[in-house]
Amino acid sequence: MPLLLHPEAPAEPKLISPRWPAIAQAVRVMAACLVTYGIVQCFDMRQGAWAIFTVLIVMQGSAGATAGAAIDRLGATVAGAILGGAVVLVTPHTPLAMGASLVIVAGALTFGAVLKPRMRGAALTAAIVLLTRTPDFPVGVFVMDRIIEITLGGFVGVLASRFVLPVRSRSRMIEQFEKLLGTMADLLDKQATALENGEVLSMSDANIALRKSLMAVDATFVDARREKRLGLVRDDVSDAVPRTLWRLRNGISQMGGLLEIPFSEPVRDAVGIAAAQMLxxxxxxxxxxxxxxxxxxxxxxxxEAEAAEAFETAFVKLQQSETARSMSFDAAGRVFGLAFTLRKMRQDFHELAARLHEGREA
Structure with a gap:
């Protein structure tokens, strides 16, 4: 088995309440709202409520996710405010004309949001500009105030996520990586048992769950990389780690497909134990x-190399045996598929270890 080149520390008891993440998030939001409200009152911002609304919208469970939501909202706000302001300037101020403009702008920006989901708030901003601006409020000032206040809310939200009981996306990502690898290990052990004992193994539900876990890891990984780009953290993880995990998932799924029908007893006698030990x-x-x-x-x-070498030795003996010569074409294909999948998964695990080492040196 692979050895860790340092003594293992004893497991620490978990003293943090399961409700702590919710409590911490509530504290972060309260702090952000307090700071934003204070700034709005200090500078007497006429549309200051939108800064508070932005804080409530963009605050997420980690600094990276909050930064992503704030950037997306700012981009949508700028697009919606500029387009809405331009429409106000060129549209006659009659109910019919404004209604027609609202419908056209909302449709156009919604179409754009479908193509680029990051812009899904643009239609709302444009509608606000069209419907809430008072005649005594210059269009340019109204639009700029809207952008400034959205920027303020997003900026305060990011700072609160960063400094008030902070939760790093990278920390969440590492936890998800650990859980995912543990799940993969459990599945490999089940496959080893099924292979050695000639049992039928159904992996459909496990494959679906593994895929969902990987999709969640991908989303958290994007937030973690955003934290790195924004200078919120120093540590990094190689882009290749999620890709390698997907390849491992595919290998486990392929192995599960091979084990849906047990191998014949002669094949299990020849390579079953060695293949199970490799798994x-x-x-x-x-x-x-x-x-x-x-x-x-x-x-x-x-x-781990010893188990791989033992399998290769057993596989070569099988190839040269009477058992191999008497196999049907389909049976031989499954045996070679077993060997290919084992070798590929071993290669991917070594690739994963190399990428983890690479991220440690970055």
């Missing part, structure tokens, strides 16, 4: 990677 070694490797990604430990694959 078990990869499960241990996955758990070692989960530990390494959390605490930057170094993974050694010396013992």
């Amino acid at each position: 078990q070694s990869q499960a241990r490797f996955a758990r070692a990677c989960a530990v390494a990604i959390a605490d930057d430990s170094i993974i050694s694959s010396d013992h």
Whole structure:
């Protein structure tokens, strides 16, 4: 099995309440609202409510997610405010003309939001500009105030997420990586047992759950990279890590497909135990990677290599045996598929370990 080149620390008891994330988020939002309200009152902003609304809209569970929401809202606000202001300037101020303009602008911006979801707030902003501007309020000033106040709300929201009981997207991403690798390890152990004992194994539900977990990891990874680009964190994770995890998921899914029908007893006698031990070694490797990604430990694959070598020896003997010569075409294809999948997963696990090491040195 892969060894971690440092002594394992004893597990610490979890003293934090399960409700702590909700409490922390409530505190962050309250602090952001307080600061924003104070700034609005200090500078007597006429549309200051929109700064508060923005805080409530963009505040997410991590600094990276909040920054992403704030940037998206600002972009949509600028687009909607400029277009709405331009329409106000060229449209006669009659109910019929303003109503027609509202319908056209809302349709155009909604169409754009479907193509670019980041712009989904533009139609709302344009409608606000068209419907709430009073005649004594110059259009240009109204539009600029709207942009400034949305910017203020987003900026305060990001700062609150960064400094008030902060939660890093990277920390959440690492937790998801650990859980995902643990799930992969459990599935590999189940596959090893099924392969060795000639049992039928259905992986449909597990594959769906694994896919959903990977999609959640991808979303958190985007937020973590945004934190890095904005200078909110120093640590980084290689872009190749999520891609490698997807390849591993595909390998596990492919192995599950091979095990839906048990291999014949002669094949299990020839390579079943060696293949099962290789799957078990990869499960241990996955758990070692989960530990390494959390605490930057170094993974050694010396013992995993022994299982791979034992399988290759058994596979070569099978190829040269009477059992192989008497196999049907389909049966031989499944055996070679087993060998290919095991080798590919081993390669992907080594790639994952290399990418984790790469991120540690970045």
